[in-house]
Amino acid sequence: MSVEEGQVLGVHTVEAWNEHLQKGNESNKLIVVDFTASWCGPCRFIAPFLAELAKKLPQVTFLKVDVDELKSVAQDWAVEAMPTFMLLKEGKIVDKVVGAKKDELQQTIAKHLATA
Amino acid sequence: MAVSGFEGFEKRLELHFFPDDPAVLTGMGLRQLDFESLEQVLRAVQCTVVSAVGNHYFDAYVLSESSLFVYPTKIIIKTCGTTQLLKSIRPLLHYACHLGLTLCSCRYTRGSFIFPLAQPFPHTSFKEEVIYLEESLPSNLCYRKASVMPCKIPSHSWHVFTASDEAHLVITPHAPDVLYTLEICMTELDRVLARKFFKRPGDExxxxxxxxxxTELTGIGHINPGSLICDFAFDPCGYSMNGIIDGDRYSTIHVTPEDGYSYASFEFVGSIYDDLDDVAQVLKKVVQVFRPATMSVSTTCTSHEVWTRVGGALEPLGMKCRSCTVDEFPAAGNVVFQTFTTRRKKIKVGANANSRDMRRADVCRPFRFILSYQKDKKTRKRKRDMEKAKAKRIKGFKWEKKLDVNREIIGSSKNLLD
Structure with missing residues (x-):
């Protein structure tokens, strides 16, 4: 297992973001992006659950994007509510979960892992 | 009616804070509260978070018993069942103090419980609640008022407590607040429609x-088109949702669908600068989702623009206005409490009811209602008697400290007609 597996990776620069997307394109791996904000209570509510999921699902890449830190990315992806989870496969958005909804997030990830 | 069941009627608490340092205003204030602290507050109330969503303006939580909204300097908690909502005040004030925030106003409202005997302390009676509020609030909130707004349907009276400090009094019309709050309580829901809020047996x-x-199946998704909805269905039945409207405002719906004590609530925050025809549309859609036999609408607003639309929106749907009461609160502005029943529903108006009174209620377009109200001395006397009786019941209790703003509908209606 590499260092990146089993945890939620914070993405702090646009370059790093593009790099992760590129990697995802090539590897056919499911990517779950958590668009979050430091001031968002619901994001703090779901953070421990997301960390658990990342531990349980090393085959999925979990990324965390702070919408204030990477404003342009959040704008490009039309993120208006926090947390927003985007599920990406081969560079395409395959699903989206808006809000801190534990069961829905888990099921949506499971659904896209099953079809992988 | 069932001997006992789930208490749908919520208790609602709204607290406003001001920052010790004005720079905090631009910050995130109460939204910085860490989740452990929030959990502590909710534990005192006896509920938990089931789902949540936030945006740049506020955080909205769906709770195991209703909803919580957190703004930088404002918090609104609404809980149903046998929760102990008022126990949230002390821990909240404690955490807010650590964030450099001081309480400046408080508003507590609720309807009449279906199962009052099932309520734990401090919700055993309104008197008990007010005593608890008085003891929990800091002394700077010196303008306090408690009132039970009566209604012809005894099961739907409206309980209001407000408190404010000197600087944050809402005195109309000098400091008009552009926001208004509609709190709607509906009972005896249409059975067929209520069934939609049950999970199917074996549904995983x-x-x-x-x-x-x-949300989709019932039409709730269409009430405020374009709002972002965070919804949850309970096991085996029951439903809650929070909607984020236009960025900084919310709507919230909670449903207890069981027959015998079915209940649904709808709460909506709007701006008086919006197209008020939209409010009428929203009300119509809400009635169509639940088709309640009885509903009460409480409008809290500093102007009279909104409540006068309520009757006009509901009457074409076969809802008759049964009563309308206005009261003024130092920390909230005017609260107008209206009740409606379906035309087929008979209500007991009391021993001295006569057919003339009933006819007047029938033509209850708000303005006409007020005019007839002024003329009809009998009705006025009955209302006074009702209030006296209520005052007697809560005798020995100090309702108001400094301000005397308790005016009847006649007093307020003058402003309207001038």
Whole structure:
């Protein structure tokens, strides 16, 4: 297992973001992006659950994007509510979960892992 | 009616804070509260978070018993069942103090419980609640008022407590607040429509997925088009949702669908600068989702623009206005409490009811209602008697400290007609 597996990776620069997307394109791996904000209570509510999921699902890449830190990315992806989870496969958005909804997030990830 | 069941009627608490340092205003204030602290507050109330969503303006939580909204300097908690909502005040004030925030106003409202005997302390009676509020609030909130707004349907009276400090008094019309709050309580829901809020037996769907389906299936998703909805369906029945409207405002719906004590609530925050025809549309859609036999609408607003639309919106749907009461509160502005029943529903108006009174209620377009109210001395006397009786019941209790703003509908209606 590499260092990146089993945890939620914070993405702090646009370059790093593009790099992760590129990697995802090539590897056919499911990517779950958590668009979050430091001031968002619901994001703090779901953070421990997301960390658990990342531990349980090393085959999925979990990324965390702070919408204030990477404003342009959040704008490009039309993120208006926090947390927003985007599920990406081969560079395409395959699903989206808006809000801190534990069961829905888990099921949506499971659904896209099953079809992988 | 069932001997005992789930208490749908919520208790609602709204607290406003001001920052010790004005720079905090631009910050995130109460939203910085860490989740452990929030959990502590909710534990005192006896509920938990089931799902949540936030945006740049506020955080909205769906709770195991209703909803919580957190703004930088404002918090609104609404809980149903046998929760102990008022126990949230002390821990909240404690955490807010650590964030450099001081309480400046408080508003507590609720309807009449269906199962009052099941309520734990301090919710055993309104008197008990007011005593608890008085003891929990800091002394700078010196303008206090408690009132039970009566109604012809005894099961739907409206309980209001407000408190404010000197600087944050809401005195109309000098400091008009552009926001208004509609709190709607509906009972005896249409049985067929209520069934949509039950999960099907053997349904393995999660609360999130089932909630989403109910939002679509019942038409709730169309009440405020374009709002972002966070919904949840409970096991085996019941439903909650929070909607984020136009960025900084919310709507919230909670449903207890069981026959015998079925209940649904709808709360909506709007701006008086919006097209008020939209309010009428929203009300119509809400009635169509639940088709309640009885509903009460409480409008809290500093102007009279909104409540006068309520009757006009509901009457074409076969809802008759049964009563309308206005009261003024130092920390909230005017509260107008209106009750409606379906035309087929008979209500007991009391021993001295006569057919003339009933006719007047029938033509209750708000303005005409007020005019007839002024003329009809009998009705006025009955109302006074009712209030006296209520005052007697809560005798020995100090309702108001400094301000005397308790005016009847006649007093307020003068402003309207001038």
């Amino acid at each position: 769907k999660t609360g999130d997925t089932a909630g989403k389906e109910m």
